[in-house]
Amino acid sequence: MLKKPALLLVFFLAFGTVVAQQRRLERAETAYDQYSFKMAQDIYQKVLDRGFENADLLKKLGNAYYFNAEYAQAEEIYGRLVTAYPKETGAEDYFRYAQSLRSVGKYEQADAMMAEFLSRSRAMADTRVDLFKAEPDYLERIEANSGRVRLDTFRFNSPYSDFAPAYYGAELLFSSDRDTGNLARYRHTWNARDFLDLYRVDTAARRAGAPVKLDGVNSRYHESTTAATADGNTLYFTRNNVVENKQSRDASGIVRLKIFRAHKTDGVWTTLEDLPFNSDSYSVAHPTLSPDGKFLYFASDMPGSRGQSDLWRVQILEDGTFGAPENLGPKINTPERETFPFVSGNNVLYFASDGHPGLGGLDIFATKLDYLPYEGSVQNVGRPVNSSMDDFTFILSEDSHKGYFASNRPDGVGDDDIYAFTELEPLGFECIQSVSGTVRDLISNSPLSGATVRIIDENNMEIGSGITDTDGNYEITLDCNQGNFVRATREGYIPSEEYLAPSDGKPRIMDFYLERETVLAGFGDDLAKLLQLSTIYFDFDKYNIRPDAEIEIQKVIAAMEKYPSLKIRAISHTDSRGRDAYNLWLSQKRADATVAYMISKGIAPERLSGKGYGEIYLMNECEDGVPCTEEQHARNRRSEFIIQE
Template identity: 40%
Template sequence: MKLKDHIIIYVLLLFGVSVFSQQAKLKKADTLFNQYAYVKAIELYKELVQDNYNKDYAIRQLADSYSFLRDPRNASRYYKQAVRQANIPIEYYYNYAQSLRGIRDYRESRVWLKRYKDSGGALKTENYGREGNFVENIKNAKQEYFLNKVRFNSKYSDFGAFEHDGKIYFASTRDEGTSVQRIYNWDEQPFLDVYVIDKDAKKVDHHSKLKGEVNSIFHDGPVALTKDGKTMYFSRNNVKENIKGSDKDGFNHIKIYRATKKGDRWINIEELSINNDNFSVQHPALNEDETKLYFASDMPGGYGGSDIYRVDIYEDGTFGTPENLGPIVNTKNSEGTPFINGDGTLFFASDGHEGLGLLDIFGTIENDENKIIDVLNLGEPVNSNSDDFSFFMNPDGLSGYFSSDRRGGRGSDDIYSYYRIPLLHVEGVVTDAINNRPIPYSEISLLDAKDKQITKIVTDDYGYFSINVDRNSDYKIIGKQKKYIDDYRVFTTRNLETKTQIIKTDLLLNPLQDVVVLAELKSLNTIYFDYDSHIIRKDAKVELDKIVNLMNNEYPNMIIRIESHTDSRGSLTYNDRLSIDRANATYQYLISRGIDPKRITEHKGFGKRRLTNGCEEGANCEESDHQLNRRTQFIIVKME
């Protein structure tokens, strides 16, 4: 055999060994991937890409691995390469769009979402694109959640926090201070345990672990607690006597267990009847009266990856049949970490409804029959471009916790504390003053304290209107409709309790009688006062006598109200008193001329809050301009 032949054989042998080595590496990477050991699988797939062995497949696996690790930055990097491959499954278009949302590239995300849909893909939820430019709508919405610092996060994963009886319960993968750490292959962090600390605690270590039998050597948490603090529901791996249970494919699922408290220890661990070895049941939550347990599950018959369910808890502690909450809540993707607040509103996390990134937190909207009719994204800062989940609200409705793996945190998942200033709105019904029927399609104008129009809307079929307003402000709202006399109300949002969300302000419109009445009403002038005085002037008496004549002789059923004002000079308190004196003087004058007091519904003073011009305190105005603000006006409430 010639030397050349020896060389050829040697090269072929080397090539064969190399191919065999690469095949073995790919097989090992896939085994790790299928065992959810994504961190280790990524290392091998990267080597395969570098060696140019089955590169397209390895790139797709890298993209999916990073996606499962909730790392959109790296996932988008590899999905970008994957979608350029020939004959790529269109599902990768959708996955790429989702990863782009995770890095706030919303414009490009919409491009690939459209490509996915145009290629025949069914969107995970019909909500996508329903509200046009969703992200801009969310970012422009008025903020009602504000963040506080949390001092007990770690460099590991911390989530599922809630308060009970002065203590905070949460789940964490921290396991510092122990001699042996068991590592979860998925993300190579320790397994979850349940911790409990005092609300004002700053230090958390292994001594803070829940005492008793809830914590095992595998995943435990998050948890839900009954109001009396004696019963705990918690998620845990399917484990019996520290041995994992598995389905037919060897996969270990999550189940919900129940524990009872004896002294300071949690014992008597009991598996719930709703569990199954072949699917996961997790994330327990109780409704207000503790008659229903809400949870997440990927049981057969659902809408997607995992759905929100609820099940009746009977008085004897047994359970009914789980009920899926339906397609308004659940999507073809995943929903989880449910929570029910004191008002019965369901909050949950989802990556199927339209959101700002990966998992977002949503709240449900119910009709008068307590039926869920829609879901609402909680917006920023509760939601971000990352995973946001495990929402909890204290009984006051104004504070609580949620969890997120957003940038800027301390660890993998972090716990965030929030306080809430609920949105405030004025609502009411526009009604015909004669027959008390609602007036549909009435024009409603909202004005600020300077009579500058803020917004204009139209009432619905039932004369109803609702407008968002700011706190600590003064407003005027005017109702108009053809063939009716305008009506208005003034109201303030100052000094309201934080939990107040609605100000009721109904409007009554009186039908116009005829053209003559209109002319007469327009001839009723505003009356004016001298500076720092509430004495009725001679010119004012002339106008007041016109009103007396009209009410006594022409329109004996007409009802009015009196509103008095001051100019801007002097303190707010003093001017409030002065305007009340002017209203009283006007009222007394009309009564002294024979007007029945019942025909004057109100005589109120508004001080300097409603100036008619720009003559605010300190402004350089002529005396004639200040005079225009020292006035009393007459509003017709009813006229037949």
């Protein structure tokens, strides 16, 4: 379990509490605005709740939830579909079901549905087949990055908490409570006697002595996570918010964290500075420097953060002052915790997170800073650095291929231990692909400005987006090492989506043509187009409501209940067989039967009317005297619903 010293560096120690063993990996659902399908979704669900069900209804309701990113509901509906109607379930239904299962963490079931998708897609030209055969989920990608390092002995651990290694010339700095160890016994309150200090040790010396405290920086409060300049004369470090040698609490009684800067003069640390972007109302902590020393990276929950703590950077100007802090963006930061940044000599950002998919607790991730804020890939560094416990404060020298990190895994000496490692194989990085195009109206071909084009990964997580300009144009970039869905949406239109398999990264042009989602107001046309109704058919020479017609009529009833001002005319037709006068009478009886059924279900009579047209409006060429099959004639025996103004 992560002890109190380490929790200081995960931000929760700043609140004086200790977090129990870290949460298991959570599959965060992506939240989107309600664009298309919302009205139909409500109506279909209401019909289903009343006990009316068929494969078509379940498919449409499942798709409505899927495209609104309501994956838990989609998973339930698709599950009912594949269980009750396996012969009517298509390959795409199985694929969306598998995606929904992944989003709620049901991996074994998702694998089974994916196998069914692969089986049914054998004859299809679908690149997803090869992709999911090779990489069924993110756990496999983590395993692909595993085994690249060898863990080595770090002989300076204690029975207490040791973590936050940092390079300091030929030495190593780290944080520890080894003098007392009492923090492990005081999990829920502060105690002025029990605080972390900074230590230094020469790890390369064969006869290195015990670690010693770093003179001139430690106080009677917490010090941790350091970053030194290349010349060793400037040190950035984390400390409790201290004013006039006393802890300062915010309005909620919380002791926040701050980054301080110290300068060395004649071998002595002096001129201790409280950095200007610190605050009494939020925490700023865990500094690291860019290789050229021009940027300071840190973690904070300052305003503008996306989660519990975000990664930020600030430019260090030539005169030693600072620019404005900038958030590293949604590619890196999640609604959870991103913390403990480290920037290597090759400009790779390593950090700890429990928001990105990992093995449990905090995991170490890496991304190439050249591609911020939206480009590049965030990769889990894999085992044995990451484990099911908390893994954090990772550093690496790419020249020597040696590094350190901390973990609270159970095989350690103390509460938190430092682990040394040797990198055997570097982590592979980006394949960046540019995707551009235009979003247009399907009917008018007019460009759609303000449409959103999203990048959705294979776990249904949004990893990037762009907005079309006044000419309907967009440009986005994505990681072509993995498959992605590119989804175009605009309010009032049905989303359109295409899948891009892993590729060589060549620029891709992708245009989208969106179909308008019709709204009730002013529609004045066939309601079937709005609710995707199946045609309501009648048996030959009969006007009773068939069971299959009940489900479709229930959709109309649900729509009328949802929209009290909606008025409907039921229009019925016959085939061409029989006398014209009889067919006109029969069609009117069918219209009346349809209206009577809806009235019996609670719809006010004044909102309904019925009209029979006999054989006037045939759906095909089966006129009098034309030989047709029974199936062809059946197409003409139908009812339709028209919205009345």
